[in-house]
Amino acid sequence: MRLTERLDDLIADWLPRQRWFAGKDRGIDDVSVVFETELVSGDPSLRHVVIAVRQGEQVDRYQVPVGLRRELPGRLEYAEIGRIDGVHVYDAVHDPELTRVLLEKMADCSDAGPLAFRSISGLETDLDSLASPAEQSNTSLIYGDVYICKLFRRLTAGINPDLELSRGLMGAGSKHVPALHGWISCELDGTVSTLAMLSEFLRTGTDGWQLAGTSVRDLYAEADLHADEVGGDFAAESERLGAATAEVHRDLATAFGTGVMASAEVRELARQMHARLNEACAAVPQLVPYAGRLSEAFDAFAKVDEPLMVQRVHGDFHLGQVMRTETGWMLLDFEGEPAKPLEERRRPAHPLRDVAGMLRSYDYAARHLLVNAKAVSGNPDQLEYRAHEWAERNRTAFCRGYAEAGGVDPAAHEEIIRAFEFDKAVYEVMYEARNRPSWLHIPLSSIAALSASPAPGSRTR
Numbered sequence: 001m002r003l004t005e006r007l008d009d010l011i012a013d014w015l016p017r018q019r020w021f022a023g024k025d026r027g028i029d030d031v032s033v034v035f036e037t038e039l040v041s042g043d044p045s046l047r048h049v050v051i052a053v054r055q056g057e058q059v060d061r062y063q064v065p066v067g068l069r070r071e072l073p074g075r076l077e078y079a080e081i082g083r084i085d086g087v088h089v090y091d092a093v094h095d096p097e098l099t100r101v102l103l104e105k106m107a108d109c110s111d112a113g114p115l116a117f118r119s120i121s122g123l124e125t126d127l128d129s130l131a132s133p134a135e136q137s138n139t140s141l142i143y144g145d146v147y148i149c150k151l152f153r154r155l156t157a158g159i160n161p162d163l164e165l166s167r168g169l170m171g172a173g174s175k176h177v178p179a180l181h182g183w184i185s186c187e188l189d190g191t192v193s194t195l196a197m198l199s200e201f202l203r204t205g206t207d208g209w210q211l212a213g214t215s216v217r218d219l220y221a222e223a224d225l226h227a228d229e230v231g232g233d234f235a236a237e238s239e240r241l242g243a244a245t246a247e248v249h250r251d252l253a254t255a256f257g258t259g260v261m262a263s264a265e266v267r268e269l270a271r272q273m274h275a276r277l278n279e280a281c282a283a284v285p286q287l288v289p290y291a292g293r294l295s296e297a298f299d300a301f302a303k304v305d306e307p308l309m310v311q312r313v314h315g316d317f318h319l320g321q322v323m324r325t326e327t328g329w330m331l332l333d334f335e336g337e338p339a340k341p342l343e344e345r346r347r348p349a350h351p352l353r354d355v356a357g358m359l360r361s362y363d364y365a366a367r368h369l370l371v372n373a374k375a376v377s378g379n380p381d382q383l384e385y386r387a388h389e390w391a392e393r394n395r396t397a398f399c400r401g402y403a404e405a406g407g408v409d410p411a412a413h414e415e416i417i418r419a420f421e422f423d424k425a426v427y428e429v430m431y432e433a434r435n436r437p438s439w440l441h442i443p444l445s446s447i448a449a450l451s452a453s454p455a456p457g458s459r460t461r
């Protein structure tokens with residue numbers, strides 16, 4: 001049975017409920033199968049399916065490994081997409097009986113139709129997978145506690161920067177990235193394009209988002225204490241994270257080189273920031289009242305009177321992209337911002353862009369519990385004050401660690417860091433509107449607070 005003709009409607013109903021679907025702000029006009037590849041035959045069987053989703057003018061491609069079974073065991077019911085001629089069609093990432101084949105094919109470096117499976121080391125294959133419950137834009141399969149295989153859900157033609165930078169950092173001997181073991185690719189628009197990558201699973205790791213969240217919860221639970229007085233103070237970890245970030249930036253510069261941004265390019269970047277702001281204001285009217293202050297920050301950036309060093313950077317740096325293991329901080333997910341075109345994500349940028357991303361994340365960590373009034377009790381003004389205090393303490397510690405380990409000192413480049421932070425917050429407004437509308441309040445309230453604070457240079461010291 002070919003799915004091509006039958007899957008479209010089923011998927012169109014199911015897609016908007018998937019965390020990784022990046023078009024929740026618009027209706028779906030059409031879903032069509034671009035290609036499908038049988039990877040396991042029989043019952044159960046596995047088809048690797050690439051679909052094209054049309055929403056107005058925009059067409060995005062996604063990959064869905066589709067499982068087919070005549071009888072669907074209870075443990076897979078939640079993964080069901082629908083039924084075709086009585087056969088259960090489901091998201092196969094949740095079926096370890098089927099996902100094994102991905103690992104086996106990578107181990108064998110084999111091809112299946114348009115799909116190429118590759119590995120760069122001998123792989124252990126007798127491992128069951130579990131779809132990661134992490135809050136993420138793609139889907140990761142954890143094999144045993146040995147490997148993690150990230151299936152990129154929304155596909156872009158070309159090598160994924162996550163794979164590209166992980167390889168480069170491994171070559172530069174970075175001690176802050178997990179080992180890369182393999183990948184899956186296919187041709188899209190005539191270019192070799194990444195579908196998945198397989199890395200070492202950091203079994204002793206906890207991600208920075210969880211650690212920071214625990215620290216914030218500790219603070220909210222102790223109404224009388226300040227951020228530096230509670231047991232879960234995170235500032236020392238933030239400082240170490242800053243240092244690890246500076247080391248990764250150094251290794252990226254070694255692996256991929258550096259350049260200098262001419263004044264015209266700085267102005268062009270400021271113009272793009274304005275354009276992104278305008279686009280976000282059109283899509284999210286709640287942003288409009290802050291547009292003036294945001295624009296001022298972008299104008300100040302356009303006038304920065306110094307050569308800006310650029311290099312390959314992480315591109316979407318936040319607390320969910322770092323893990324603390326027993327040996328220190330590890331950085332993950334060098335994919336860049338998933339909504340941006342690939343060529344933009346691969347473009348060298350100023351390293352403070354990553355610093356700004358992490359600074360925004362401290363704000364998110366402090367505020368996300370406040371989104372749901374039931375998650376935390378207390379006076380809203382006092383909670384807002386405490387969120388701000390926690391974020392400031394950790395932001396400062398991160399910047400100190402970064403500068404002391406040889407990174408560009410954020411405190412000495414206020415116009416740059418402020419513009420990058422605002423630009424990131426504007427991106428987040430769009431990201432939340434499209435992916436997690438109930439979180440939109442977080443970047444909006446940070447923008448309100450940031451725009452109320454004095455502009456760089458206007459402070460009395």
Ligand SMILES: Nc1ncnc2c1ncn2[C@@H]1O[C@H](COP(=O)(O)OP(=O)(O)O)[C@@H](O)[C@H]1O
Nearest residue numbers: 134136137138148178200201202207320332333
């Ligand atoms: N190598 C790894 N070892 C252990 N956990 C990992 C590893 N890579 C990612 N994770 C977990 O998966 C989450 C999402 O990973 P990430 O690469 O950021 O995916 P996405 O691009 O889909 O957001 C991380 O926050 C982390 O909790």
Ligand SMILES: O=P(O)(O)O[C@H]1O[C@H](CO)[C@@H](O[C@H]2O[C@H](CO)[C@@H](O)[C@H](O)[C@H]2O)[C@H](O)[C@H]1O
Nearest residue numbers: 135136137316318319320337338360361364428
């Ligand atoms: O991890 P991804 O590469 O998929 O990044 C996207 O999703 C992130 C959320 O999962 C989003 O990050 C935003 O939310 C985080 C908390 O969930 C917060 O720590 C970040 O600071 C905030 O930007 C990221 O922007 C998006 O590209």
